[in-house]
Amino acid sequence: MAKILVIVLFCLGLWGILASRSLVRKIIGLSLLNSSVVVLFVLSGRLDGNRAPILSIGIEGVMVDPLPQALMLTAIVVGLSVTAVALILAVKIYRTCGSLDIEEIEDSIHESAH
Amino acid sequence: MRTKTDMLDVASRKLAPYVLLFGCYLISYGHLSPGGGFQGGVVLASGLILPALGCRKQRREDLLSNYALSLGETIGFLLLFLIGAAGIAATGFFLSDPFPATIRPHAWFIFLLNLAIGLKVGAGIGLLSLLIIRESEENDHG
Amino acid sequence: MTEVFVLALLCVLVLTGTLALLFRDLFISVILLSIFSFLSALLFYVTHAPDVAITEAAVGAGMTTLIYVWAVRSCTGRPRLQQGGIRFSLINAIDLVLVLSAGFCLYLFLPSMNGVPAFMRDYLLENGYAETGALNLVSAVYLGYRAFDTFGETIVLLCAVTGSIYFLTRTQE
Numbered sequence: 346m347a348k349i350l351v352i353v354l355f356c357l358g359l360w361g362i363l364a365s366r367s368l369v370r371k372i373i374g375l376s377l378l379n380s381s382v383v384v385l386f387v388l389s390g391r392l393d394g395n396r397a398p399i400l401s402i403g404i405e406g407v408m409v410d411p412l413p414q415a416l417m418l419t420a421i422v423v424g425l426s427v428t429a430v431a432l433i434l435a436v437k438i439y440r441t442c443g444s445l446d447i448e449e450i451e452d453s454i455h456e457s458a459h
Numbered sequence: 460m461r462t463k464t465d466m467l468d469v470a471s472r473k474l475a476p477y478v479l480l481f482g483c484y485l486i487s488y489g490h491l492s493p494g495g496g497f498q499g500g501v502v503l504a505s506g507l508i509l510p511a512l513g514c515r516k517q518r519r520e521d522l523l524s525n526y527a528l529s530l531g532e533t534i535g536f537l538l539l540f541l542i543g544a545a546g547i548a549a550t551g552f553f554l555s556d557p558f559p560a561t562i563r564p565h566a567w568f569i570f571l572l573n574l575a576i577g578l579k580v581g582a583g584i585g586l587l588s589l590l591i592i593r594e595s596e597e598n599d600h601g
Numbered sequence: 602m603t604e605v606f607v608l609a610l611l612c613v614l615v616l617t618g619t620l621a622l623l624f625r626d627l628f629i630s631v632i633l634l635s636i637f638s639f640l641s642a643l644l645f646y647v648t649h650a651p652d653v654a655i656t657e658a659a660v661g662a663g664m665t666t667l668i669y670v671w672a673v674r675s676c677t678g679r680p681r682l683q684q685g686g687i688r689f690s691l692i693n694a695i696d697l698v699l700v701l702s703a704g705f706c707l708y709l710f711l712p713s714m715n716g717v718p719a720f721m722r723d724y725l726l727e728n729g730y731a732e733t734g735a736l737n738l739v740s741a742v743y744l745g746y747r748a749f750d751t752f753g754e755t756i757v758l759l760c761a762v763t764g765s766i767y768f769l770t771r772t773q774e
Contacts, residue, residue, distance in 0.1 A: 348714050350611040354618060356704040361622045363696040369627055369672060373634055376665065377618050380641055383657070384614070387650050388607070389714040392722060397649045398738040399492065400730055408738075409649045410722040411729075415742035417653050419754045422497055422580075425660050426761035429587060432672040433768045439676045485655070490735035493651035495744070496751075501659040508667070536759055539752060554748040564734040569744045572751075579755055583762045584664060590769050591671045598675060 347388055354381035368435040368445045372428060379424035386413040386420075463515050471513025472522075478506035486577035490569045496576025503581030508588050516596065528586040535579025542571055603647065610644045627677070631669040638662040652739045 358381055361374025390413035396404060398411035439445050442453045486499030507528075511519050542554070549557035556568045614637060621633035638661030645654035729738045733745030743751050 346608060347611060348711065349708070350608070350615055352704050352707045352711065353615050354611075355707065356700050357615065357618045357622065359703060360696065360700045363700065364693050365622070367627065369669070369676065370622065370630065373621055373630055373669075376634060377621070377637070380637065380661070383653070384611075384641060384644065385714075387645055387648060387653055389717055390650070391648050392717055392719045394649060394722075397493070397651050398722075398725075399651075400726075400736045400738065408722060408726060410717070410719065411725055411738040411742055412721050414650045414653050414739045415747065417650075418495075418497055418656055418739070418743060419750060421653070421656050421660050422754055423757050425584075425664055426757050428665055429668050430761050430764050430768075432668050433765050436672050436675050437768055445676055490737055490740050490744075492737060493655060493739075495652065495737070495740050498652065498655040498659060501656070501664065505659065505663055532759070532762065536755060539755060543748075543752065554752060564731050566734040569733060569735050569740055572744050572748065573740075576751065576755060580758060583758050587762050587765050588664065588667055590766065591668060594769055595671050595675060 351381055351385045351388065354384065357381075366446050366448065368438065368447065368450075369432070371447075372431050372435065375431065376424065376428055379420070379427075383417045383420055383424075386417050390414060463513070467513045468515055468518070471510050472518075475506050475510045478509060479503060482506055482577075482581065486573050487570070489573040490566045496573040497580055499573070500577040500580025501584060503577065504584040504588060507581070507585040508592070511589055511592050523585075523589060525586065525589065528582045528589065531582030532579055532586060535575050535577075535582060538575040539572070539579065542568075542575060606647060607644065610640060610647070614640055614644070627673045628670075631666065631673055634669065635662050635666040638665065652737070 355378060358374045358376075358378030361377060362371050363374075365371050365374060390410040392407075392410055394407045394409035396406035396408055398408050398414065435445065438450060442450045444450060444453075482499045482503035482505075484499070485494035485502055486496060489495030489499065507523060511523055514522065542557070544553075545557040546555040547553055549555070558565060558567055617633055617637045617640060621630045621637060624630050624633070638657060642654045642658035642662065645651075645657055725738050725741065729741045729745075730736060733741040735741040735745060
Protein backbone atom coordinates (compact mmCIF):
# COMPACT_ATOMS: atom_id res chain seq x y z
CA MET A 346 0.00 0.00 0.00
CA ALA A 347 2.81 2.42 0.88
CA LYS A 348 4.57 1.33 -2.32
CA ILE A 349 1.54 2.32 -4.40
CA LEU A 350 1.36 5.74 -2.76
CA VAL A 351 5.06 6.40 -3.37
CA ILE A 352 4.67 5.39 -7.01
CA VAL A 353 1.70 7.78 -7.27
CA LEU A 354 3.90 10.56 -5.88
CA PHE A 355 6.60 9.74 -8.43
CA CYS A 356 4.10 9.78 -11.30
CA LEU A 357 2.70 13.10 -10.03
CA GLY A 358 6.14 14.66 -10.28
CA LEU A 359 6.73 13.16 -13.72
CA TRP A 360 3.37 14.39 -14.95
CA GLY A 361 4.06 17.84 -13.55
CA ILE A 362 7.26 18.07 -15.57
CA LEU A 363 5.67 16.78 -18.79
CA ALA A 364 2.28 18.44 -18.85
CA SER A 365 2.85 21.87 -17.33
CA ARG A 366 3.19 24.94 -19.48
CA SER A 367 4.86 27.17 -16.97
CA LEU A 368 8.57 26.74 -16.23
CA VAL A 369 8.19 27.20 -12.48
CA ARG A 370 5.53 24.50 -12.35
CA LYS A 371 7.89 22.13 -14.17
CA ILE A 372 10.48 22.80 -11.49
CA ILE A 373 7.85 22.13 -8.81
CA GLY A 374 7.33 18.74 -10.50
CA LEU A 375 11.08 18.13 -10.34
CA SER A 376 11.06 18.83 -6.58
CA LEU A 377 8.17 16.41 -6.13
CA LEU A 378 10.10 13.74 -8.06
CA ASN A 379 13.11 14.23 -5.80
CA SER A 380 11.02 14.06 -2.62
CA SER A 381 9.25 10.90 -3.75
CA VAL A 382 12.53 9.03 -4.17
CA VAL A 383 13.70 10.17 -0.72
CA VAL A 384 10.44 8.96 0.83
CA LEU A 385 10.83 5.61 -0.96
CA PHE A 386 14.32 5.02 0.41
CA VAL A 387 13.54 6.05 3.98
CA LEU A 388 10.37 3.94 4.07
CA SER A 389 12.28 0.93 2.70
CA GLY A 390 14.93 1.37 5.35
CA ARG A 391 12.81 0.78 8.41
CA LEU A 392 13.27 -2.99 8.41
CA ASP A 393 11.40 -4.06 11.50
CA GLY A 394 12.86 -1.41 13.73
CA ASN A 395 11.27 0.90 16.20
CA ARG A 396 14.07 3.23 17.20
CA ALA A 397 16.44 5.69 15.58
CA PRO A 398 19.95 4.50 14.55
CA ILE A 399 21.81 6.13 17.44
CA LEU A 400 23.71 3.95 19.91
CA SER A 401 22.70 4.70 23.45
CA ILE A 402 22.61 2.93 26.78
CA GLY A 403 19.31 1.93 28.24
CA ILE A 404 17.01 2.33 25.25
CA GLU A 405 15.34 -0.89 24.18
CA GLY A 406 14.28 -1.76 20.71
CA VAL A 407 15.44 -2.80 17.29
CA MET A 408 17.23 -0.20 15.21
CA VAL A 409 16.24 0.88 11.70
CA ASP A 410 18.77 0.70 8.88
CA PRO A 411 21.09 3.74 8.90
CA LEU A 412 22.42 3.27 5.36
CA PRO A 413 19.44 4.62 3.33
CA GLN A 414 19.23 7.62 5.65
CA ALA A 415 22.87 8.50 5.00
CA LEU A 416 22.32 8.24 1.24
CA MET A 417 19.22 10.42 1.39
CA LEU A 418 21.06 13.23 3.19
CA THR A 419 23.20 13.66 0.09
CA ALA A 420 20.15 13.36 -2.18
CA ILE A 421 18.27 16.17 -0.41
CA VAL A 422 21.19 18.60 -0.65
CA VAL A 423 21.78 17.79 -4.32
CA GLY A 424 18.05 18.34 -4.96
CA LEU A 425 18.33 21.77 -3.37
CA SER A 426 21.30 22.64 -5.65
CA VAL A 427 19.43 21.57 -8.79
CA THR A 428 16.27 23.47 -7.79
CA ALA A 429 18.21 26.64 -6.98
CA VAL A 430 20.10 26.76 -10.28
CA ALA A 431 16.97 25.80 -12.26
CA LEU A 432 14.92 28.61 -10.69
CA ILE A 433 17.65 31.18 -11.29
CA LEU A 434 17.80 30.10 -14.94
CA ALA A 435 13.99 30.34 -15.17
CA VAL A 436 14.09 33.93 -13.89
CA LYS A 437 16.80 34.76 -16.42
CA ILE A 438 14.66 33.28 -19.20
CA TYR A 439 11.71 35.36 -18.01
CA ARG A 440 13.81 38.53 -18.10
CA THR A 441 15.00 37.77 -21.61
CA CYS A 442 11.83 36.42 -23.26
CA GLY A 443 9.13 38.11 -21.19
CA SER A 444 7.17 35.01 -20.31
CA LEU A 445 7.42 31.73 -18.42
CA ASP A 446 5.17 29.85 -20.81
CA ILE A 447 7.02 27.20 -22.81
CA GLU A 448 5.20 27.88 -26.10
CA GLU A 449 5.79 31.63 -25.95
CA ILE A 450 9.47 31.07 -25.15
CA GLU A 451 9.82 28.77 -28.16
CA ASP A 452 8.08 31.33 -30.39
CA SER A 453 10.37 34.10 -29.23
CA ILE A 454 13.42 31.90 -29.86
CA HIS A 455 12.19 31.17 -33.41
CA GLU A 456 11.56 34.86 -34.02
CA SER A 457 14.97 35.94 -32.80
CA ALA A 458 16.63 33.22 -34.86
CA HIS A 459 15.19 34.66 -38.10
CA MET B 460 9.44 44.83 1.76
CA ARG B 461 8.52 48.46 1.41
CA THR B 462 8.36 49.35 5.08
CA LYS B 463 10.75 47.85 7.57
CA THR B 464 9.98 49.02 11.03
CA ASP B 465 12.41 49.44 13.89
CA MET B 466 10.79 46.59 15.77
CA LEU B 467 11.37 44.16 12.94
CA ASP B 468 14.96 45.31 12.66
CA VAL B 469 15.73 44.93 16.36
CA ALA B 470 13.81 41.67 16.81
CA SER B 471 15.48 39.93 13.89
CA ARG B 472 18.92 41.09 14.97
CA LYS B 473 18.43 40.01 18.57
CA LEU B 474 17.01 36.58 17.73
CA ALA B 475 19.66 35.64 15.18
CA PRO B 476 22.42 34.64 17.66
CA TYR B 477 20.18 31.94 19.18
CA VAL B 478 19.60 30.41 15.77
CA LEU B 479 23.35 30.53 15.11
CA LEU B 480 23.97 28.90 18.49
CA PHE B 481 21.57 26.10 17.66
CA GLY B 482 23.36 25.63 14.35
CA CYS B 483 26.71 25.36 16.11
CA TYR B 484 25.21 22.84 18.54
CA LEU B 485 23.95 20.69 15.68
CA ILE B 486 27.36 20.77 13.99
CA SER B 487 29.45 19.96 17.04
CA TYR B 488 27.19 17.21 18.44
CA GLY B 489 26.72 15.55 15.08
CA HIS B 490 28.49 12.38 16.06
CA LEU B 491 26.44 11.85 19.21
CA SER B 492 22.87 12.87 18.41
CA PRO B 493 20.91 13.69 15.26
CA GLY B 494 22.66 16.47 13.45
CA GLY B 495 25.91 16.89 11.65
CA GLY B 496 27.58 19.15 9.16
CA PHE B 497 24.76 19.57 6.65
CA GLN B 498 21.95 20.03 9.12
CA GLY B 499 23.90 22.50 11.24
CA GLY B 500 25.17 24.31 8.17
CA VAL B 501 21.68 24.91 6.83
CA VAL B 502 20.51 26.15 10.24
CA LEU B 503 23.54 28.48 10.31
CA ALA B 504 22.47 29.82 6.93
CA SER B 505 18.96 30.37 8.32
CA GLY B 506 20.50 32.34 11.15
CA LEU B 507 22.18 34.55 8.56
CA ILE B 508 19.02 34.98 6.52
CA LEU B 509 16.90 36.13 9.46
CA PRO B 510 18.73 39.46 9.98
CA ALA B 511 19.15 39.85 6.24
CA LEU B 512 15.38 39.77 5.77
CA GLY B 513 14.54 41.91 8.77
CA CYS B 514 17.17 44.64 8.72
CA ARG B 515 17.22 47.77 6.71
CA LYS B 516 19.53 47.94 3.76
CA GLN B 517 22.42 49.87 5.30
CA ARG B 518 22.71 47.65 8.33
CA ARG B 519 22.56 44.54 6.21
CA GLU B 520 25.46 45.80 4.15
CA ASP B 521 27.40 46.43 7.34
CA LEU B 522 26.62 43.07 8.93
CA LEU B 523 26.90 40.58 6.10
CA SER B 524 29.22 40.92 3.15
CA ASN B 525 29.41 38.69 0.11
CA TYR B 526 33.18 38.56 0.33
CA ALA B 527 33.26 37.23 3.89
CA LEU B 528 30.78 34.46 3.12
CA SER B 529 32.60 33.52 -0.05
CA LEU B 530 35.86 33.39 1.91
CA GLY B 531 34.19 31.19 4.54
CA GLU B 532 32.96 28.78 1.92
CA THR B 533 36.33 28.52 0.22
CA ILE B 534 38.14 28.01 3.53
CA GLY B 535 35.66 25.25 4.47
CA PHE B 536 36.21 23.43 1.22
CA LEU B 537 40.00 23.75 1.45
CA LEU B 538 39.86 22.47 5.03
CA LEU B 539 37.95 19.43 3.83
CA PHE B 540 40.54 18.86 1.13
CA LEU B 541 43.42 19.22 3.62
CA ILE B 542 41.85 16.66 5.96
CA GLY B 543 41.65 14.28 3.02
CA ALA B 544 45.26 14.96 2.09
CA ALA B 545 46.28 14.29 5.69
CA GLY B 546 44.63 10.92 5.28
CA ILE B 547 46.82 10.23 2.25
CA ALA B 548 49.92 11.27 4.22
CA ALA B 549 49.03 8.98 7.12
CA THR B 550 47.68 5.82 5.54
CA GLY B 551 47.74 6.31 1.77
CA PHE B 552 43.96 6.60 1.30
CA PHE B 553 42.05 9.81 0.71
CA LEU B 554 39.79 10.85 3.59
CA SER B 555 40.90 8.04 5.88
CA ASP B 556 41.48 8.52 9.57
CA PRO B 557 44.87 10.30 9.96
CA PHE B 558 45.07 9.97 13.73
CA PRO B 559 47.29 7.20 15.17
CA ALA B 560 45.63 3.90 15.82
CA THR B 561 46.39 3.87 19.52
CA ILE B 562 43.58 6.24 20.45
CA ARG B 563 40.80 4.30 18.69
CA PRO B 564 37.85 4.57 19.02
CA HIS B 565 37.85 8.35 18.89
CA ALA B 566 35.62 10.90 17.25
CA TRP B 567 38.19 13.57 16.33
CA PHE B 568 38.11 12.77 12.64
CA ILE B 569 34.32 12.93 12.33
CA PHE B 570 34.24 16.05 14.51
CA LEU B 571 36.74 17.88 12.27
CA LEU B 572 34.87 16.78 9.16
CA ASN B 573 31.62 18.04 10.67
CA LEU B 574 33.17 21.43 11.42
CA ALA B 575 34.57 21.83 7.93
CA ILE B 576 31.34 20.72 6.24
CA GLY B 577 29.23 22.93 8.53
CA LEU B 578 31.34 25.99 7.72
CA LYS B 579 31.24 25.26 4.02
CA VAL B 580 27.54 24.51 3.73
CA GLY B 581 26.52 27.38 6.00
CA ALA B 582 28.58 29.94 4.15
CA GLY B 583 27.62 28.57 0.73
CA ILE B 584 23.88 28.45 1.24
CA GLY B 585 24.00 31.74 3.15
CA LEU B 586 25.78 33.36 0.22
CA LEU B 587 23.24 31.98 -2.24
CA SER B 588 20.28 33.21 -0.20
CA LEU B 589 21.88 36.57 0.47
CA LEU B 590 22.49 37.12 -3.24
CA ILE B 591 18.85 36.33 -3.93
CA ILE B 592 17.62 38.71 -1.19
CA ARG B 593 19.88 41.51 -2.37
CA GLU B 594 18.86 41.00 -5.98
CA SER B 595 15.17 41.15 -5.09
CA GLU B 596 15.69 44.35 -3.11
CA GLU B 597 17.48 45.92 -6.07
CA ASN B 598 14.69 45.05 -8.43
CA ASP B 599 12.07 46.33 -5.99
CA HIS B 600 13.55 49.80 -5.85
CA GLY B 601 15.01 49.86 -9.35
CA MET C 602 -0.94 2.31 14.78
CA THR C 603 2.24 3.85 13.42
CA GLU C 604 1.66 2.09 10.12
CA VAL C 605 -1.80 3.64 9.81
CA PHE C 606 -0.33 7.05 10.60
CA VAL C 607 2.38 6.60 7.96
CA LEU C 608 -0.22 5.64 5.35
CA ALA C 609 -2.40 8.59 6.30
CA LEU C 610 0.58 10.95 6.00
CA LEU C 611 1.41 9.52 2.59
CA CYS C 612 -2.18 10.13 1.43
CA VAL C 613 -2.02 13.73 2.60
CA LEU C 614 1.34 14.09 0.82
CA VAL C 615 -0.21 12.85 -2.43
CA LEU C 616 -3.11 15.28 -1.97
CA THR C 617 -0.78 18.21 -1.31
CA GLY C 618 1.35 17.34 -4.34
CA THR C 619 -1.70 17.16 -6.59
CA LEU C 620 -2.99 20.51 -5.36
CA ALA C 621 0.44 22.09 -5.83
CA LEU C 622 0.31 21.17 -9.51
CA LEU C 623 -3.33 22.08 -10.15
CA PHE C 624 -3.69 25.60 -8.75
CA ARG C 625 -3.38 28.35 -11.33
CA ASP C 626 -1.82 30.83 -8.93
CA LEU C 627 1.89 30.05 -8.69
CA PHE C 628 2.24 31.54 -5.25
CA ILE C 629 -0.27 29.08 -3.80
CA SER C 630 1.57 26.22 -5.51
CA VAL C 631 4.82 27.29 -3.90
CA ILE C 632 3.29 27.48 -0.42
CA LEU C 633 1.74 24.04 -0.96
CA LEU C 634 5.19 22.72 -1.86
CA SER C 635 6.49 24.11 1.43
CA ILE C 636 3.64 22.33 3.26
CA PHE C 637 4.64 19.17 1.37
CA SER C 638 8.20 19.48 2.68
CA PHE C 639 7.00 19.97 6.26
CA LEU C 640 4.74 16.93 6.04
CA SER C 641 7.51 14.77 4.62
CA ALA C 642 9.78 15.95 7.47
CA LEU C 643 7.07 14.77 9.89
CA LEU C 644 6.94 11.45 8.01
CA PHE C 645 10.70 11.04 8.36
CA TYR C 646 10.49 11.74 12.09
CA VAL C 647 7.71 9.19 12.61
CA THR C 648 9.67 6.50 10.73
CA HIS C 649 12.69 6.96 13.03
CA ALA C 650 14.94 8.97 10.69
CA PRO C 651 15.75 12.15 12.68
CA ASP C 652 18.77 13.21 10.58
CA VAL C 653 16.76 13.13 7.37
CA ALA C 654 13.89 14.94 9.12
CA ILE C 655 16.11 17.84 10.22
CA THR C 656 17.67 18.11 6.77
CA GLU C 657 14.33 18.01 4.94
CA ALA C 658 12.76 20.57 7.27
CA ALA C 659 15.68 22.99 7.05
CA VAL C 660 16.36 22.55 3.34
CA GLY C 661 12.93 21.84 1.89
CA ALA C 662 10.75 24.06 3.98
CA GLY C 663 13.34 26.79 4.48
CA MET C 664 15.75 27.36 1.64
CA THR C 665 13.68 25.99 -1.21
CA THR C 666 10.66 28.09 -0.25
CA LEU C 667 12.82 31.22 -0.14
CA ILE C 668 14.16 30.65 -3.65
CA TYR C 669 10.71 29.72 -5.05
CA VAL C 670 9.05 32.81 -3.57
CA TRP C 671 11.79 35.01 -5.01
CA ALA C 672 11.37 33.37 -8.43
CA VAL C 673 7.58 33.73 -8.45
CA ARG C 674 7.77 37.34 -7.28
CA SER C 675 10.35 38.40 -9.85
CA CYS C 676 8.47 36.78 -12.67
CA THR C 677 5.17 38.51 -12.17
CA GLY C 678 5.88 41.45 -9.92
CA ARG C 679 3.06 40.62 -7.60
CA PRO C 680 1.71 37.08 -7.31
CA ARG C 681 -0.67 36.90 -10.21
CA LEU C 682 -2.34 34.15 -12.15
CA GLN C 683 -0.10 32.40 -14.61
CA GLN C 684 -1.23 30.62 -17.72
CA GLY C 685 0.07 27.48 -16.13
CA GLY C 686 -3.10 25.48 -16.23
CA ILE C 687 -3.41 22.04 -17.75
CA ARG C 688 -5.40 21.96 -20.98
CA PHE C 689 -6.86 18.94 -22.72
CA SER C 690 -5.26 18.07 -26.04
CA LEU C 691 -3.56 15.21 -27.83
CA ILE C 692 -0.16 16.00 -26.31
CA ASN C 693 -1.63 15.88 -22.84
CA ALA C 694 -3.27 12.54 -23.58
CA ILE C 695 0.10 11.17 -24.72
CA ASP C 696 1.72 12.56 -21.55
CA LEU C 697 -0.90 10.88 -19.40
CA VAL C 698 -0.41 7.54 -21.18
CA LEU C 699 3.38 7.82 -20.74
CA VAL C 700 3.10 8.61 -17.04
CA LEU C 701 0.60 5.83 -16.39
CA SER C 702 2.78 3.29 -18.21
CA ALA C 703 5.82 4.46 -16.21
CA GLY C 704 3.82 4.00 -13.03
CA PHE C 705 2.70 0.55 -14.11
CA CYS C 706 6.28 -0.53 -14.92
CA LEU C 707 7.42 0.77 -11.55
CA TYR C 708 4.68 -1.17 -9.82
CA LEU C 709 5.76 -4.36 -11.54
CA PHE C 710 9.49 -4.04 -11.15
CA LEU C 711 10.11 -1.98 -8.03
CA PRO C 712 11.30 -4.35 -5.29
CA SER C 713 9.07 -4.74 -2.31
CA MET C 714 9.66 -2.38 0.58
CA ASN C 715 9.32 -5.14 3.13
CA GLY C 716 11.89 -7.81 2.30
CA VAL C 717 15.05 -5.69 2.49
CA PRO C 718 18.00 -7.70 3.91
CA ALA C 719 19.27 -6.52 7.27
CA PHE C 720 22.95 -7.53 7.23
CA MET C 721 24.14 -3.92 6.83
CA ARG C 722 22.25 -2.83 9.92
CA ASP C 723 23.67 -5.74 11.92
CA TYR C 724 27.23 -5.02 10.78
CA LEU C 725 26.95 -1.32 11.66
CA LEU C 726 25.43 -2.18 15.04
CA GLU C 727 28.42 -4.39 15.84
CA ASN C 728 31.34 -2.43 14.37
CA GLY C 729 30.13 1.11 13.73
CA TYR C 730 31.34 2.63 16.97
CA ALA C 731 34.61 0.70 17.11
CA GLU C 732 35.68 1.61 13.60
CA THR C 733 34.58 5.24 13.39
CA GLY C 734 34.05 6.47 16.94
CA ALA C 735 30.61 7.95 16.30
CA LEU C 736 27.53 6.98 18.28
CA ASN C 737 25.26 8.38 15.58
CA LEU C 738 25.43 5.55 13.04
CA VAL C 739 24.20 7.72 10.17
CA SER C 740 27.20 10.02 10.73
CA ALA C 741 29.40 6.93 10.92
CA VAL C 742 28.20 5.93 7.46
CA TYR C 743 28.43 9.19 5.58
CA LEU C 744 31.49 10.59 7.36
CA GLY C 745 33.39 7.44 8.20
CA TYR C 746 32.80 4.70 5.69
CA ARG C 747 31.60 6.81 2.74
CA ALA C 748 33.27 10.16 3.31
CA PHE C 749 34.21 10.41 -0.35
CA ASP C 750 30.54 10.70 -1.34
CA THR C 751 30.19 13.58 1.12
CA PHE C 752 33.21 15.25 -0.47
CA GLY C 753 31.53 14.95 -3.87
CA GLU C 754 28.36 16.45 -2.44
CA THR C 755 30.24 19.50 -1.20
CA ILE C 756 31.68 19.88 -4.69
CA VAL C 757 28.13 19.82 -6.11
CA LEU C 758 27.07 22.53 -3.66
CA LEU C 759 30.16 24.59 -4.55
CA CYS C 760 29.31 24.34 -8.26
CA ALA C 761 25.69 25.33 -7.60
CA VAL C 762 26.73 28.41 -5.61
CA THR C 763 29.29 29.37 -8.25
CA GLY C 764 26.71 29.01 -11.00
CA SER C 765 24.20 31.07 -9.05
CA ILE C 766 26.75 33.86 -8.48
CA TYR C 767 27.51 33.85 -12.19
CA PHE C 768 23.87 34.05 -13.28
CA LEU C 769 22.77 36.55 -10.65
CA THR C 770 25.53 39.12 -10.90
CA ARG C 771 26.11 39.24 -14.61
CA THR C 772 25.10 42.74 -15.72
CA GLN C 773 26.18 42.83 -19.34
CA GLU C 774 23.94 40.94 -21.73
